[in-house]
Amino acid sequence: MITIKDIAKAAGVSPASVSRVINNGPKVGSKTRERIKTIMQEMGYQPNVHAQALNTQQNEAIGIVLADLTDPFFAAMAHGIEQVASRKNVQIFMNSGAFKQHTEMKAIETLREHRYTNMVVNSAALSDDQLIKFAESIPGFVLLNRYIEKIKSRCVWLDEYMCGHMMAQHIGEKGHKQMAVLLTDEIRPNTQERLRGMVDYFTAQDITLPDTNIEYSYASYEGGEIAVQNLLAKGINFTALLCYNDAMAVGAISMFKAHGLRVPEDISVIGCDNLILAKCSIPKLTTINVPIEQMAKKAAELSLKLAKPRLEQNIIEEQKFTPSLVERGTVKDIT
């Protein structure tokens, strides 16, 4: 591997000058600069990132901690971050967390070992205190899709309450009175908030939601199937099903169909996330749009900004995002 010294020698200058050229620093004659640039080109010089990082104690890249790349929701996060990253020419260091406290912790620790100053973390399993501690010691530490009051300037989150409320309201306005709800029992702090939103709406409308009508399962297609099977086995009556996410909703629809129930004729279904799945199901899924990719972008930008404590740092914009309704074909108007 060819180094800065080789270039210096070839150009008859000192390594210091070469370094200046590399970093577009001042204090180099323009002819010298050109000559050095040419030589770097010719010799195919590539700076050693580790040497750079060792000196500057900084790592330009963005580290990200995600649960599971095969879940489109998380993939969308990665994609959003990646866009910011490539625009700013920083790189992504990926590290799956998978909802385990231990794994998430280790992922962050590893990132720290690599001296990442920018981290976008989607943590579900770690406690508030643990995360606060990280935020205090890592300048560019940002939480994606989670809200912690004490470090809210480091959080990019969704109004989960509104999300639940919106689902309930849409279903309610279509005249449904008997509901069932599918939630996830994976550790996702957002779940309860969403449920609260639903319940508040129902209560206001004098609609009762018995505990037996709430089913917990995996936040996946399979989870949706299982949950519906359980619901049906209980012999509960309901005309509408509110699902934690699109994957569950689509799984639910498939299971309804297997039982000879038609959607939306017999049962209305609403999902949440508005991922590609929602468009692909037939009929297309009515759902709540979660701007997760934009949220991820924002998180990455925020992280980058935090790590460079230059300007008026105090402008803490509100990093809360709002969901919106996407009406498609799975909710029937029975008013």
Place this chain on the structure above:
Amino acid sequence: MITIKDIAKAAGVSPASVSRVINNGPKVGSKTRERIKTIMQEMGYQPNVHAQALNTQQNEAIGIVLADLTDPFFAAMAHGIEQVASRKNVQIFMNSGAFKQHTEMKAIETLREHRYTNMVVNSAALSDDQLIKFAESIPGFVLLNRYIEKIKSRCVWLDEYMCGHMMAQHIGEKGHKQMAVLLTDEIRPNTQERLRGMVDYFTAQDITLPDTNIEYSYASYEGGEIAVQNLLAKGINFTALLCYNDAMAVGAISMFKAHGLRVPEDISVIGCDNLILAKCSIPKLTTINVPIEQMAKKAAELSLKLAKPRLEQNIIEEQKFTPSLVERGTVKDIT
């Protein structure tokens, strides 16, 4: 940040000894070793990866170059690699290529700057020669989902020919005679091979596939919709549609439906990949299973193996994977 020297001082030993402990090296008294370990724990020592890499000229992590994380197919790749990576305690450095020669090239260059010795690359746009050059200079360079004869020991690929052949055969055996095919015009070297497999089967069965019946579009849901629209606009007669991948197939189905055509009653559809999409569509999609996650795992393992040129390196196993048929509900038997 606390360093090796701090530990050395606290333990009353030399940095050298601490280093030995870190790397589980020999030549350290067992009591000393324990003491040092304890102190490292207490002080919360974390090795500086950059300093390590600078010395050893090695980067333990696996670099991966992918086109687009939001495409479940690529996400599955990432996931497979990630599994191997975390098992071996190496990390992923992600860098999207997006089918552009320039971008893919830059991604690999960046990885090289970081002194990655392990790279799993899913390249579509770069030429054989460019890739061969990389393979020669990077010990752990492995190509995923691409085959280049000259460096086949560095390739993990799918039998694309068989893939196409299998689709054609299944449709053929169900009695279909009039076909249409959806391919992608994105640069994916595998496309033509797949088409060849189809055509060979059709020819052998005296089934003609006019050029007008082959439609090129994006390899996505939207691409499928567009392609079907074009096909329908041309007024072509066909009873079966063979799609490059599941996303296109599902898009196609949606468009058929919009035109009042039922699947599979009026038109049979077969996809390829067997991603989650295939299960979610209603009716569930008949498709070809591509073991992409296993392929990705294999690629990661191969890369790790190549980078450590210790053992009998010469065992070049066959890294070709084979597709398999998954019958579900979108192909009608009309024999």
Place this chain on the structure above:
DNA sequence: TTGAAAGCGATACCAG
């Protein structure tokens, strides 16, 4: 079994 010291490649300060 331990320690001293020479780098790894780049940066940045201080002289000139």
Place this chain on the structure above:
DNA sequence: CTGGTATCGCTTTCAA
């Protein structure tokens, strides 16, 4: 403007 050089944190001979 340019060059010399200490330094970043760690690994790895070479001596002791």
